[in-house]
Amino acid sequence: MRSIQQCSMQGFNSFKVKAVTPTIYFPDSLADLHQLAADKVTSFYILGEGSNTLFIDQQAPVIIKPCFLGICVDELEDTYHVSVGAGENWHNLVNFCIAQGINGLENLALIPGSVGAAPVQNIGAYGVELSDFCYEVEYFDLHSKQLHRLSKEQCQFTYRGSIFKKSLHGRAIITKVVLSFPKQWQANLSYHGLDHLPFSATAKQVMDQVVKVRRQKLPDPATLPNAGSFFKNPVVSSTKAAQLKRDYPDIPSYPQADGNVKLAAGWLIEQAGLKGYTQNGVGVHENQALVLVSYQYNNGQEILNLAHYVQQKVLARFDVLLLPEVRLITKYGEKEFAELTSRTC
Numbered sequence: 001m002r003s004i005q006q007c008s009m010q011g012f013n014s015f016k017v018k019a020v021t022p023t024i025y026f027p028d029s030l031a032d033l034h035q036l037a038a039d040k041v042t043s044f045y046i047l048g049e050g051s052n053t054l055f056i057d058q059q060a061p062v063i064i065k066p067c068f069l070g071i072c073v074d075e076l077e078d079t080y081h082v083s084v085g086a087g088e089n090w091h092n093l094v095n096f097c098i099a100q101g102i103n104g105l106e107n108l109a110l111i112p113g114s115v116g117a118a119p120v121q122n123i124g125a126y127g128v129e130l131s132d133f134c135y136e137v138e139y140f141d142l143h144s145k146q147l148h149r150l151s152k153e154q155c156q157f158t159y160r161g162s163i164f165k166k167s168l169h170g171r172a173i174i175t176k177v178v179l180s181f182p183k184q185w186q187a188n189l190s191y192h193g194l195d196h197l198p199f200s201a202t203a204k205q206v207m208d209q210v211v212k213v214r215r216q217k218l219p220d221p222a223t224l225p226n227a228g229s230f231f232k233n234p235v236v237s238s239t240k241a242a243q244l245k246r247d248y249p250d251i252p253s254y255p256q257a258d259g260n261v262k263l264a265a266g267w268l269i270e271q272a273g274l275k276g277y278t279q280n281g282v283g284v285h286e287n288q289a290l291v292l293v294s295y296q297y298n299n300g301q302e303i304l305n306l307a308h309y310v311q312q313k314v315l316a317r318f319d320v321l322l323l324p325e326v327r328l329i330t331k332y333g334e335k336e337f338a339e340l341t342s343r344t345c
């Protein structure tokens with residue numbers, strides 16, 4: 001299996017942090033996965049394209065970067081099934097599908113990252129989530145040393161979550177994702193930014209609009225290192241939401257099926273006065289406060305410090321606790337924000 005010793009991760013994460021891993025493995029076959037299991041590689045982090053990952057320390061843990069490639073389309077009577085290798089680029093997949101006349105992923109255009117990472121955090125944008133189209137996920141279990149397949153229900157998808165962040169965390173290497181697209185398609189134009197498109201808009205037109213809006217709002221990691229939304233949108237009780245609405249009548253709020261209410265973290269951060277705020281070469285983006293950016297290719301600790309500062313300011317103002325969407329990786333592996341922030345100022 002291809003691997004590199006003492007590899008700088010700077011080119012492998014969108015924050016461009018300069019952590020060094022003792023070894024990065026690039027498995028692309030079942031034999032490679034068996035080798036990882038046989039070598040008892042137990043403490044590691046599975047990396048997609050590093051667009052939702054923050055390396056905190058100068059040392060990174062052992063990295064496994066799955067490189068399974070290939071897209072295979074199966075046309076059934078009223079559905080397309082598309083099987084995709086975990087190492088494929090997500091946006092390339094969206095482009096491929098739309099070019100083939102397979103509609104559905106247009107609202108998820110330009111989300112950075114790999115296909116294998118998509119089910120882990122159930123990527124979502126503009127009213128659509130991966131779980132809307134997920135049919136099956138194949139993974140290699142380092143414990144049982146076998147390939148397994150999970151149906152959409154078995155993946156236990158939630159807002160930015162799945163079984164791969166819970167009971168399968170640290171043992172499942174996703175190899176393939178199978179998506180299912182009904183041939184009968186209707187554009188999803190419910191989200192603001194898309195709602196001016198005509199009812200008859202094609203999937204390509206929707207995709208082009210999503211790309212345009214994202215390019216306007218979100219900084220390009222190639223020129224300004226970032227990891228998209230740093231925080232998840234917090235979900236609060238309806239009582240708490242009603243109280244906030246009384247104090248802040250303009251607060252955006254999205255009622256959830258379970259009775260709770262989702263708030264917009266970007267709005268809370270902006271109202272806390274932090275949009276465009278900078279400290280020590282890192283900052284809160286000036287167009288989208290949910291995005292933290294690194295102006296001077298800083299180390300991850302500075303970004304973590306800023307995230308903690310933002311969290312505390314929002315907590316003090318609204319009594320709402322923001323938690324990161326970005327995965328936080330130390331030399332010992334992945335850690336929770338609360339565990340790490342006791343180390344920040």
Ligand code: EPU
Pocket residue numbers: 124125126127191218227228229230231232233252264265266267268270275287288289290325
């Ligand atoms: N808002 C502000 N100030 C800001 C940012 C947002 O007031 O600085 C307000 C907006 O005006 C709007 C509300 O907050 O009323 C929600 O904003 P927006 O529609 O831009 O979406 P978001 O909640 O900030 C989420 C996803 C994005 C996704 C967009 C579009 C999360 C954590 N983020 O952002 O995902 O692109 O919706 O669907 O759920 C990502 O995960 O990296 C990502 C970019």
